[in-house]
Amino acid sequence: MAETDRQQDDQKYGHKYEQNPAPPKPAPVPNLPVWPWMVGGVLIFAFVLAVLWLVFAPKPDPWTDDATVTAHYASIAPRISGQVTRVLVDDNQAVTAGQALVTLDPRDQQTALDMAKAAIARDTAQVGNASANVDRQPALITEQEATVAQMQARLGFALADQKRYGNLASTGAGTTQQRQQADAAVAEDRASLAAAQAALQASRRQLDVLRAQVTAGEGTVAVDRARLEQATLDLGYTTIAAPISGLVGQRSVQVGDYVGPGTTLMAVVPLDRVYIIANYRELALAHVRIGQHVTIHVDAYDIDLDGMVDSLPPASGATFSPIPPQNATGNFTKIVQRLPVKIVLAPNQPLAGLLKVGFSVETTIHTGLADVVAQQRSAPDQAVAR
Secondary structure, eight states, X not given: OHHHHHHHHHHHHTSOOOSSOOOXXXXXXXXXXXXXXXHHHHHHHHHXXXXXXXXXXXXXXXXXXXXXXXXXXXXEOOXXXXXXXXXXXXXXXXXXXXXXXXXXXXXXXXXXXXXXXHHHHHHHHHHHHHHHHHHHHHHHHHHHHHHHHHHXXXXXXXXXXXXXXXXXXXXXXXXXXXXXXXXXXXXXXXXXXXXHHHHHHHHHHHHHHHHHHHHHHHHHHHHHHHHHHHHHHHHHHTEEEOSSOEEEESOOOOTTOEEOTTOOOEEEEOGGGOEEEEEEEGGGGTTOOTTOEEEEEETTTTEEEEEEEEEOOSSOGGGGSSSOOOGGGSOOOOOOOEEEEEEEEOSXXXXXXXXXXXXXXXXXXXXXXXXXXXXXXXXTTSOTTO
């Protein structure tokens, strides 16, 4: 049966079916050229060199995108307690230095000022009275001195009478009563002289007391003047003015609020004094020093501005963090730190007015591979990179 089927296939396809056909011979492999392998090797070698160059070669223009626009803005806060009666500015409004921003109810401070004025008038009058007593006291002392002289004269006359009547009584020409009256007159005059001398001494001491009263009164007047000055200042503090020129931001005060000293009411941001804080890795600062040119790319507007390095920080950002790293615990991991470099804008750039505090920017410092290490060696007494 199988033989019959093979014969039919031979007749159908025009050839004879072979029971065990020979396997085909493989096609010859062509010889490939060598130059593609050489080109590939050269490209790989060049790529490795480029990577090594990018990794290890010194970079004259360190770049970072960890940079923001910032400024030293003023937080507006009252110096006294009080109720807000008027808010004279609105959000994002431009203000000038000295312009009134908020007013507080001034009635309490006005009352304190009036009381201080009355106190200084009263105490000034008391000082005048004490000064008049001081001026009068020398006359009283002179009067007491005259009284003492009078008492001394009377005592001298009484002593003479005592001597006369004593002699008369001893010879029998005078009576005992006369002698006793003379002795009593001497005792009385001596007592009067002692009283006059004591009064004179008291008058002289009273002059010192009166002078002390004048000094104390003058001190009280000085205190009253200080209170008057403080009351005047407190009344002036009821009007809160802008310390600098800029734009109002972060306003949180409303009319009717009762505020205390130090309560933040708003902020005034001086956009004409903005600068850049660029956080560079410490390895990127090998050639950075003050005064080098900086290119600042502003992401918000896709523009480039010119600046220069103003200063380098004394420490890394982690040093001043609330919880600084403690490498002495044994769990030390070396981490490359970042240092905030201050960059100021070059003058006469109209587009710099577009900057807002908080903008993200990219900075490139053109160092020219300055040899900071060699310069530091030549000037060891000063930090050349600062």
